[in-house]
Amino acid sequence: MSQGFGLSATARLALLQRLTRRREDAPPAPGAARAFRELPGQRDMELIREAAGALGLENPFFRPHEGIAGARSVIGGREVINFGSYNYLGLNGDARVVAAAQAAIARHGVSASASRMVSGERPVHAALEAAIAAHYGVDAALAFVSGHATNVTVIGHLMGPRDLILHDAAIHNSCAEGVRLSGARRIAFAHNDWRAAERELAAARGAARRALIVVEGHYSMDGDIPDLARFVEIARRHDAWLMVDEAHGLGVLGATGRGIHEQCGVDPREVDIWMGTLSKTLSACGGYIAGNADLIAWLRHSAPGFVYSVGLAPGLAAAALESLRILHAEPWRVARLQANATLFLRLVRDAGFDAGSSAGFAIVPVILGSSIGAARLSQALFERGINVQPILHPAVPESSARLRFFLSADHREDELRATVAALRARS
Structure with a gap:
């Protein structure tokens, strides 16, 4: 599962054949659009989007937050536990x-x-x-x-x-x-x-x-x-x-x-x-x-x-x-952040996940080794009210695809434990 976005060789070939047929059936683009499609990386982005759609994966990026994005946020009218913000000390909105x-x-x-x-x-x-x-x-x-x-x-x-x-x-x-x-x-x-x-x-x-x-x-x-x-x-x-x-x-x-x-x-x-x-x-x-x-x-x-x-x-x-x-x-905010991150890192590792070289201060990756696996797990967690972004190939090597958790001083211990429990249940 460490190569080809987490797909077997057979599944990868079948997906590529489906996407190729779609492209062959599509009408030709106007001249300017064709030129823009030749920009570096444009075809790769199109392929990734099409592959995600074919696999039933939602785009986890650019989701609109409807309020302050701290330890919790509101997305699509629903409150979620949020691990996608750099609001480390909870001061955004103070x-x-x-x-x-x-x-x-x-x-x-x-x-x-x-x-x-x-x-x-x-x-x-x-x-x-x-x-x-x-x-x-x-x-x-x-x-x-x-x-x-x-x-x-x-x-x-x-x-x-x-x-x-x-x-x-x-x-x-x-x-x-x-x-x-x-x-x-x-x-x-x-x-x-x-x-x-x-x-x-x-x-x-x-x-x-x-x-x-x-x-x-x-x-x-x-x-x-x-x-x-x-x-x-x-x-x-x-x-x-x-x-x-x-x-x-x-x-x-x-x-x-x-x-x-x-x-x-x-x-x-x-x-x-x-x-x-x-x-x-x-x-x-x-x-x-x-x-x-x-x-x-x-x-x-x-x-x-x-x-x-x-x-x-x-x-x-x-x-x-x-x-x-x-x-x-208020240095107590720093102490609370570090305590949250230390606890979360320990829970993640105790659950058998690879957190890489994280020192447990505010950033804890969960390395899955599959871009498709990371995207699927991110989507499954979001459905359970947990917002965490996947980091996918080519941003990282395919073998290092991951979920990346940003901790906050405002996260509660029960939220951290519930998140790791959801990770275990969905992985």
Whole structure:
């Protein structure tokens, strides 16, 4: 069941024959439509959609949530236990966060209306950036309008064709796109293997003008974490910058949710570039870079994704600022999240499921080794009032197809136990 989307060779052949007949019977598309169908991956997406329909599988993606998507949500008029949200500390919808956003909108309007360099600066932007810098104990920070765009524009702008970028093989797409944009030499090392990273860096560093190591603080696909101290040592030894994508680490890792540096006992000033998003723990939307004053000043005046982009919406900046304040004031939320994730990981493994290398902080995969099996199990759970998304080939190798559970401080123990019981009953 590890190949061909979980189908036997005979079943796979029969399905392909059915889909081929459908295509042969279909009327030819107009010229423009034919051209769009030639875009990379378009035919593969069509085949997947058609195969899912032939197998009676619903599309589990893009389901509309009719309220706040937290530990519970309403989809199709029905309340479900929700494991598809990054609302780790339950702050999205918190009355204080909503009030802060509403006050900013009442004062400044919904949009910043322009690039902050031109005419879009608002006091709440500076306040948020000062709070983020203080969180890491570094000189300064800069907020961007998109988390994905933050990595793309910063990595793409910072490095160039004469440079070297070394990154974890499991790095997020936004980092990979930034590397591609930069034109730098790119080397991926085996996931979470700092020894492999050092071997690669030692062999390639001499030929490069500058070098950058990129890792995540908390990997969103597997829920594991790096040995940050080792990567700091490697960066210093080989005269490289270290960048940490903290998107899923802020509010999740460490006793008080300060992130991977707190979890690993590392001085945050030892990391050259902190990157994170505002859309998860901080219940807003956008991204940030925190670090050295010279770096931030340079990005503020030259990074294309900042200089030529509209500024972060004032309401979102205010929501993120208030969420960060609550994170610091209420560390019990972090403790509850971690307790929920630890319990869920133990229950999943006790039930005989493969949770991979998850460290049990907020993200727990259930690896099934079959895209069809993952899609079917996701659909069966949804029918029982449990919303969890499947991760399918080609997003992961077919042998690693999975369900991915995002835990929240607001999940109840009975919901976690009921979910694992449903997993066992339907698997």
